[in-house]
Amino acid sequence: MALTHDAALNVAKVLTEALPYIQRFNGATVVVKYGGNAMTDPELERSFARDIVLLKTVGLNPIVVHGGGPQIGDLLKRIGKESEFIDGMRVTDSETMDVVEMVLGGLVNKSIVNLINQNGGRAIGLTGKDANLIRARRMTLAKKDAAGLDISVDIGQVGEVAGIKTDVLELMFKSDFIPVIAPVGVGDDGASYNINADLVAGKVAEALKAEKLILLTNIPGVMNKEKKVLTGLTTKAVDELIADGTIYGGMLPKIACALDAVKSGVQTAHIIDGRVPHACLLEVFTDEGMGTLISNRLPKPV
Ligand SMILES: Nc1ncnc2c1ncn2[C@@H]1O[C@H](COP(=O)(O)OP(=O)(O)O)[C@@H](O)[C@H]1O
Numbered sequence: 001m002a003l004t005h006d007a008a009l010n011v012a013k014v015l016t017e018a019l020p021y022i023q024r025f026n027g028a029t030v031v032v033k034y035g036g037n038a039m040t041d042p043e044l045e046r047s048f049a050r051d052i053v054l055l056k057t058v059g060l061n062p063i064v065v066h067g068g069g070p071q072i073g074d075l076l077k078r079i080g081k082e083s084e085f086i087d088g089m090r091v092t093d094s095e096t097m098d099v100v101e102m103v104l105g106g107l108v109n110k111s112i113v114n115l116i117n118q119n120g121g122r123a124i125g126l127t128g129k130d131a132n133l134i135r136a137r138r139m140t141l142a143k144k145d146a147a148g149l150d151i152s153v154d155i156g157q158v159g160e161v162a163g164i165k166t167d168v169l170e171l172m173f174k175s176d177f178i179p180v181i182a183p184v185g186v187g188d189d190g191a192s193y194n195i196n197a198d199l200v201a202g203k204v205a206e207a208l209k210a211e212k213l214i215l216l217t218n219i220p221g222v223m224n225k226e227k228k229v230l231t232g233l234t235t236k237a238v239d240e241l242i243a244d245g246t247i248y249g250g251m252l253p254k255i256a257c258a259l260d261a262v263k264s265g266v267q268t269a270h271i272i273d274g275r276v277p278h279a280c281l282l283e284v285f286t287d288e289g290m291g292t293l294i295s296n297r298l299p300k301p302v
């Protein structure tokens with residue numbers, strides 16, 4: 001069926017608005033973190049995969065780093081195991097680590113790879129063990145005990161990123177493959193580490209000096225106490241929001257990695273609502289963008 005005149009004009013308007021962004025971001029690297037909470041329904045998953053293929057087709061280098069927290073939780077529940085989270089990190093014993101590796105490196109990674117390929121892309125799935133992509137070291141959390149003394153809390157096989165080996169990613173870009181990365185790292189001892197996907201996405205973006213780090217989640221952006229989305233944030237504002245408890249839980253690692261990334265040369269970081277169809281495209285190719293922008297400076301107008 002032919003488009004009405006108004007609808008056709010609208011399509012032309014959208015494409016015209018996108019043109020300067022397509023030109024400006026030609027060859028740019030965009031790291032997209034796809035959170036488990038944003039994988040809510042098959043149609044949305046398909047639109048995400050198509051967005052990634054579109055970014056690649058118009059000349060950007062997208063990389064997907066995915067989570068899968070709720071999917072890990074589902075399998076743990078099925079085997080009768082509960083998880084505890086401290087500061088947004090899953091306490092990970094060795095049995096939980098096996099489940100994390102199976103769910104992230106297997107089920108979730110391959111389903112995203114498959115969806116991208118079904119929609120015309122050329123995706124390859126990797127965990128941090130492939131080509132030593134993600135080197136990890138054990139993470140401990142600094143806390144205060146009841147008497148106010150500093151203590152460090154062991155949270156098991158949870159890792160932080162010790163280094164990202166970018167060579168395999170650069171090879172993949174040259175051959176127009178789309179890397180899809182599961183956040184399982186490998187330690188010097190060869191052991192697997194469960195790493196929060198936001199942290200991996202941030203470090204991958206830093207290592208590649210990416211143009212953008214986009215964190216897709218299940219909330220419209222970082223909100224203030226009145227539940228209003230904060231469209232732009234500075235480092236100072238973030239510190240205050242953490243101190244007064246406005247930012248907590250899963251938002252803590254998200255915001256920390258966004259701040260680290262922009263301090264380390266990534267141009268902009270964005271926390272956006274993955275439940276909105278085509279959220280990635282709206283962020284990259286529209287004047288308004290989406291969600292919360294975290295930047296050291298205002299982006300250049302196009
Ligand atoms: N200030 C805040 N603004 C928005 N969300 C917040 C804030 N503080 C904490 N959160 C919580 O952080 C969650 C996002 O983190 P998380 O559940 O780990 O997402 P994901 O699985 O996408 O990584 C939100 O759903 C919300 O419950």
Ligand SMILES: CC(=O)N[C@@H](CCC(=O)OP(=O)(O)O)C(=O)O
Pocket residue numbers: 034035036037066067068069070072088089090100158159183194195196197198
């Ligand atoms: C240490 C830690 O908490 N790791 C996460 C890894 C997956 C993840 O980050 O998934 P989302 O992005 O969907 O939350 C976990 O076990 O849930």
